[in-house]
Amino acid sequence: MQRNMRKTVKLMLLFLTIISLAVLAACTNSDSSTKEEGTKGEGEDTKGEATKTEDGKVSIEFWHAMSGTGQTSLDEIVANFNESQDKYEVKAEFQGTYEESLTKLRSVGGTKDAPAITQVFEIGTKYMIDSGYIEPIQKFIDKNDFNADELEQNILNYYKVDGELYSMPFNSSTPVMIYNKEAFKEAGLDPEKAPETFSEVIDAAAKLKKGEMYGFSMLTYGWFFEQLLATQGGDYVNENNGRTGDATEATFNNDEGRRVFETLNTMNKAETFGNFGTNWDDIRAAFASKKVAMYLDSSAGVAGAIETAPFEVGVAYIPYADEVKRNGVVIGGASLWMSKGIAEEEQDAAWEFMQYLTTPEVQAKWHLDTGYFAINPKAYDEENVKEKWAEFPQYKVTVDQLQDTVPGYATQGALISVFPESRQQIVTALEDMYQGKDPAEALDQAAEETNRAIEVANKTKQ
Amino acid sequence: MTTVRAPGVWKRSANLRVGFLYLLPSIILFSVFLFYPMIRTIYLSFFLTDQNGNAAVNVGFENYSYLLTSPAFLNSMKATGLFVLYTVPIGIILALFFALLANEKLKGIGFFRTMYSSTMGISVAASSVIWLFLFHPSVGLFNRILLAINLPQIQWLLDPEWALVSIAISTIWMNTGFSFLILLGGLQNIDEHLYESSRIDGAGYFYRLRRITIPMLSPTLFFIITISLINAFQTFGQIDILTKGGPSQSTNLIVYSIYREAFINYQFGTASAQAVILFIIILVVTVLQFKLLEKKVHYQ
Numbered sequence: 001m002q003r004n005m006r007k008t009v010k011l012m013l014l015f016l017t018i019i020s021l022a023v024l025a026a027c028t029n030s031d032s033s034t035k036e037e038g039t040k041g042e043g044e045d046t047k048g049e050a051t052k053t054e055d056g057k058v059s060i061e062f063w064h065a066m067s068g069t070g071q072t073s074l075d076e077i078v079a080n081f082n083e084s085q086d087k088y089e090v091k092a093e094f095q096g097t098y099e100e101s102l103t104k105l106r107s108v109g110g111t112k113d114a115p116a117i118t119q120v121f122e123i124g125t126k127y128m129i130d131s132g133y134i135e136p137i138q139k140f141i142d143k144n145d146f147n148a149d150e151l152e153q154n155i156l157n158y159y160k161v162d163g164e165l166y167s168m169p170f171n172s173s174t175p176v177m178i179y180n181k182e183a184f185k186e187a188g189l190d191p192e193k194a195p196e197t198f199s200e201v202i203d204a205a206a207k208l209k210k211g212e213m214y215g216f217s218m219l220t221y222g223w224f225f226e227q228l229l230a231t232q233g234g235d236y237v238n239e240n241n242g243r244t245g246d247a248t249e250a251t252f253n254n255d256e257g258r259r260v261f262e263t264l265n266t267m268n269k270a271e272t273f274g275n276f277g278t279n280w281d282d283i284r285a286a287f288a289s290k291k292v293a294m295y296l297d298s299s300a301g302v303a304g305a306i307e308t309a310p311f312e313v314g315v316a317y318i319p320y321a322d323e324v325k326r327n328g329v330v331i332g333g334a335s336l337w338m339s340k341g342i343a344e345e346e347q348d349a350a351w352e353f354m355q356y357l358t359t360p361e362v363q364a365k366w367h368l369d370t371g372y373f374a375i376n377p378k379a380y381d382e383e384n385v386k387e388k389w390a391e392f393p394q395y396k397v398t399v400d401q402l403q404d405t406v407p408g409y410a411t412q413g414a415l416i417s418v419f420p421e422s423r424q425q426i427v428t429a430l431e432d433m434y435q436g437k438d439p440a441e442a443l444d445q446a447a448e449e450t451n452r453a454i455e456v457a458n459k460t461k462q
Numbered sequence: 463m464t465t466v467r468a469p470g471v472w473k474r475s476a477n478l479r480v481g482f483l484y485l486l487p488s489i490i491l492f493s494v495f496l497f498y499p500m501i502r503t504i505y506l507s508f509f510l511t512d513q514n515g516n517a518a519v520n521v522g523f524e525n526y527s528y529l530l531t532s533p534a535f536l537n538s539m540k541a542t543g544l545f546v547l548y549t550v551p552i553g554i555i556l557a558l559f560f561a562l563l564a565n566e567k568l569k570g571i572g573f574f575r576t577m578y579s580s581t582m583g584i585s586v587a588a589s590s591v592i593w594l595f596l597f598h599p600s601v602g603l604f605n606r607i608l609l610a611i612n613l614p615q616i617q618w619l620l621d622p623e624w625a626l627v628s629i630a631i632s633t634i635w636m637n638t639g640f641s642f643l644i645l646l647g648g649l650q651n652i653d654e655h656l657y658e659s660s661r662i663d664g665a666g667y668f669y670r671l672r673r674i675t676i677p678m679l680s681p682t683l684f685f686i687i688t689i690s691l692i693n694a695f696q697t698f699g700q701i702d703i704l705t706k707g708g709p710s711q712s713t714n715l716i717v718y719s720i721y722r723e724a725f726i727n728y729q730f731g732t733a734s735a736q737a738v739i740l741f742i743i744i745l746v747v748t749v750l751q752f753k754l755l756e757k758k759v760h761y762q
Contacts, residue, residue, distance in 0.1 A: 103725055106514060127513060220708075276599060277620045278708055291600045417513065421727040431710040435622055449534075456729065460510045460518035 050345035057089040058349045060116035063105065065098045065334070070171070073369035081356050088349035090117075098124070098334065099420070109133035114339040116350040119170060121334045122158060123419035126242065128337055129166055130417060130461070135338045138164040140351045151358060151375050154405050158331040158413045161243070167335040168354045171372040173300040174329040175227045176398050177319065181312040183208055183293040194294070194316030196326075198263040201294070201319045205272040208293040214274030216267055217295040219283050220430050222423030223332055224296050225252075225260055226414070231320045232256040233327045236414035237454070243409050246458060247416050250450040252426075253443045259321045261429075261439035268434055275434050278427060284308070298332065299398035303371040306392060315394035317401045328405025330413040333372060371395070373402060418453040425449045500741075507734035515730045525735035535736065537711050538719045539743075541626060545715055546694040548630035549637070553690060554683070556634065557641035562675075564642070565649040575646065582639035586699035593632040594619075594704055619705050622712035629713055632700055637693065641686050648682030649675070677760040684759045688751055695744050716740045 053059045066074050071094060078092045095101035098121035108114045110133045120128055128134055141148050148156065148165060155169045181191035187207040195204040205215025218224050226236060234256025237247035267273035274292045276283040284301065286292050288308045296318060297305065306313050320326045336357075338350055356362060363379035366372060368388055379385060380399065389396050405411050416422065429446035433439050507525055509517035529535045560578045564571060581589070596603045597618035605615045618628040656674050665673070676683075698717045701707060707714035707722065714722075716736060724733035 099726060131513065275617075275620055278706060282599065285598070286600050289600055418727065421729075424722070424726070427708065428711055431622070431708055435710055453727065453729075456510055457513070460512040 050343035050349075053089050057087060058345045059089045059091060060346050060349045060353070062090050062092045062117040062119075062350075062353070063095045063101050063115040064092060064119040065095060065101050065121075066119070066171070067094065070370050070372075073366060077357070077362055077365065080362075081353055084356070085352075088352055090349070090353050102127075105133070109339075110341050112342055114342060116339055116342055116346045117353065118337050118339065119334045120167070120337055122332055122413065123423070125159065125161075125166070125335070126415045126417045126419070129161060133337075133340060134166070135340045135347065136164055136166045137168050137338060137354070138166070140338070140347075140354075141165060144351070146355065150378065152373065152377050152402070154328075154402050154407070154411075155331050155373065155375055157407055157411075159335050161415065167337045168357070169331075169335045169375045170333075170357060171300075171366070171370070172331050172333040172375060173298045173372055174332060174398065174402055175224055175296050175318050176299050176302065176401065177294060177316045178287065178297050178302065178305050179294040179314045179316065180287070180290065180309070181314045183210075183213065183290070183311075184314070186210075187293075191312070191314060194314060196317065196319060197322045198259065198319055199322050202263065202266055202270075202272075205267050205294065206270060209272040213290055214292045215272035215294065217274040217276055217283060217286065217292040218264065219280060219296065220275070220278045220427055220434075222426035225257075225426050225430070227296075227318055227329055228260040228320075229256050230330045230410045230413070231318055231327050232259065232324045233408065233410045235410055237416055237450075240409040241412065242415035243412060246461075247414070247454060248458065249454065250422065250447040252450075253440075253447040256321065256324075257443055258440055259323075261433060261443050263321075264430070265433055265439045299373070300333075300371040302394055302398060306394060313394065315397040317397070317404075325406075327408060328411050329401060330411055331402075371398075373399065416454060416457075418450070418457050421453045422446075422450040425453075503734045503737050505734075506730050507738050509731045511728070511730040513728060515728060517731070521731070525732050526739070529732065529735055529739065534711060534714075535719065538714050538716050538736075541712060542695060542715045545626060545630060545633075545697065545713075546691060548627065549633050549694050549697075550687070550690045552630075553634045553637050554641055554686060557638050557645055557686070558683075560638065560642050561645035561649055562671075564646055579639045579643045579646075581636055582643060584636070586636060587703060589636050590632065590700045590703035593628075593635075593700070597628055597704070620709055622710040625705055625709055625713045629697075629700055629704055632704065633694070633697060636700070637690065641690060644686050645679065645682060648679045652678045680759045681761055684751075684755060687755070688748060691747060691751070692744060695740065695747075716743075 050058045051060070062078070064071075064074060075092060078090050082089050093115070095104055098119075101118065102120060102124055105114070105118055105120075109131060114133065140146065151169070152172075155172050156165060159165055159167050159169055177194060179194055184191040187204075187210070189204055189207060195201045201216055208215040229236060229252055234252070234254055235241045236250070236252045238249045238251050239245040239247045241247070264273060268275070274286065276286045276292070280301070283292070283295055284297070284304065287295055287305065288310070290311075302315055317326070318329065336354055338347060338354075358376050360374070360376050360378040360382055363374035363376045364382035364385050367374040367379055368384060374380060374385075380389075425446040429442040432445075433442045506517060508520060508522060510519045510521055510525075512518040564575045564578055599605065599615075599617055599620060602618070604618060608615050616624055619625050652675065656678070657670060660670050660674060696717050697715055698721065701713055701715055701718045702721070705713045707718050717740065720733050720736045720740070723729050723736060
């Protein structure tokens with residue numbers, strides 16, 4: 001017995017040692033990675049050896065959040081790049097939605113395990129700049145005398161902070177108003193001339209409302225509110241939309257913001273506004289099945305609307321308040337960020353790939369495949385784009401609206417690190433208002449909650 | 463001479479030490495995967511975190527006092543409570559009903575047993591997507607049916623009055639399979655002789671149900687009530703897919719609110735505080751259950 005017991009104890013000890021070793025190893029691993037994170041920054045921009053493929057090419061990772069047609073198109077573009085030269089190899093990896101891939105980036109950002117290029121949505125811009133994970137693109141533009149002037153200025157404006165370009169714009173979209181031309185004819189409206197101001201939209205919606213068809217709708221999503229605010233020249237936060245300093249307070253409950261809420265409220269009360277929730281597919285299905293005559297969509301949704309709707313589709317600029325001039329739209333979508341703390345060769349590879357992406361041919365393909373803007377306007381002179389535009393003049397409207405935009409802090413877009421949270425507050429405010437809450441009250445509450453988020457973020461910033 | 467003296471502490475505690483050794487593997491595993499995260503959560507709940515989720519500013523109990531006065535969080539607690547009320551009793555009664563039906567010895571009963579438990583085989587994500595189509599405001603099946611029989615259509619997931627009910631319906635459907643299977647297992651374990659002798663005594667079906675089936679099934683029922691309650695408190699997948707906490711926060715259950723606070727807003731401090739509050743709620747409910755309900759459980 002005694003001996004047996006001793007044997008068991010010995011075995012158990014062995015087992016324990018193995019487990020504790022494994023645990024220790026895991027711990028030290030995470031320790032070292034946090035240390036690396038801690039030491040990054042101070043002058044040390046690159047480190048380590050570049051990863052290479054068997055035939056000696058520098059291999060880099062490219063994290064993106066494109067699914068569906070975007071992913072197909074992007075994979076083709078990456079394959080074309082890899083074939084076009086023999087020094088670099090880009091591996092495109094889908095990492096889930098923008099939120100998910102950003103969460104993953106947080107755990108490897110600033111270390112040598114970080115992907116060379118990451119696609120981050122526009123409202124993550126402030127976070128990325130503050131994170132210390134990244135190398136501003138401006139550095140490579142200056143070093144290589146890259147001519148950034150040929151890119152679309154209205155898009156560059158968004159990603160420029162203090163005159164410095166931080167990331168390479170890639171997939172950009174803006175909102176547009178999409179409408180059912182047949183319904184316009186039936187309601188006695190001019191199908192070639194969509195309503196332009198809030199009051200015109202309210203009137204048209206009343207005329208269009210018929211049976212099951214609502215006059216107007218908007219996805220319950222903060223982005224559209226931001227756009228309707230910006231086109232009136234209204235700022236979202238103070239410090240000139242966070243562009244001249246760290247924003248400390250939300251300003252979207254100003255007159256411009258109230259007008260947006262009042263307009264939606266008027267239509268909702270008159271039952272000419274259809275609420276189709278927070279899901280893009282639902283509102284698009286509602287439009288295609290004639291449940292709503294006009295709605296706001298992303299320019300990237302124009303192709304789909306034309307394709308699926310069994311009627312003629314019109315595309316127009318987003319409406320603005322009667323009291324003000326039209327300012328235009330803010331860029332949405334995502335841009336590509338260069339990692340800091342990876343090997344220099346890898347950064348070179350990433351830069352090479354980004355340059356390739358800005359060429360007119362690639363941008364023309366991207367624009368036609370997905371409906372996103374070409375960041376290089378020369379792409380619009382490519383033959384295949386011209387052909388498509390001749391067939392579908394609606395595409396051109398989206399580009400015109402972007403190019404007509406008046407540059408200013410409002411249309412440059414707000415810069416705050418708590419944007420995702422603030423958007424959620426706007427969604428809640430809209431939903432509360434559709435349920436009967438006073439528009440000004442709902443908006444004030446969203447501003448209050450946003451203020452708290454900004455305050456917490458500023459308090460914890462190191 | 464140690465052998466002469468009475469055994470020392472070291473020797474007397476031999477059993478204890480060996481016992482500890484046996485326990486060590488699970489203690490280590492629990493520490494790594496349960497205790498450490500838990501302590502870390504409690505620790506973080508007293509801080510505001512920076513953008514990388516590291517503790518930055520110690521705020522003491524401020525996160526808690528903020529939550530307990532925040533209308534949004536109180537609303538989450540209310541929604542969670544309602545959700546538990548909607549799903550647990552109905553889900554269990556439904557599962558019990560099906561289990562009693564499927565416990566009858568009939569030809570081809572195996573087919574029905576498989577059907578009733580089949581929802582267990584579908585993942586939350588897949589079934590939520592199916593429900594998303596059923597609930598669709600303009601092309602969904604439910605609204606088509608309502609339209610066909612001339613009833614006003616319902617905005618299942620868009621109307622704050624209905625959204626929580628809609629999610630409860632889909633959750634009951636998803637969870638019935640599991641409860642059904644466990645309850646059926648419990649029913650099959652009841653000794654046939656009990657029924658036989660009661661039949662000889664002339665007891666009717668409902669008398670047998672009340673006096674034999676339910677008491678004999680009570681350990682299983684107790685288990686399933688406890689599990690269902692905890693599950694209901696932790697519901698996440700269907701919320702994320704069907705409503706994302708909306709409309710007007712009406713389906714923003716605590717777990718979803720934790721997720722949003724932590725992984726969309728990156729406020730791990732307040733998220734941790736919410737997690738601790740949820741933990742306390744579940745703990746209290748479970749303790750109450752053991753205190754109040756377990757007395758009525760009949761163990762053989």
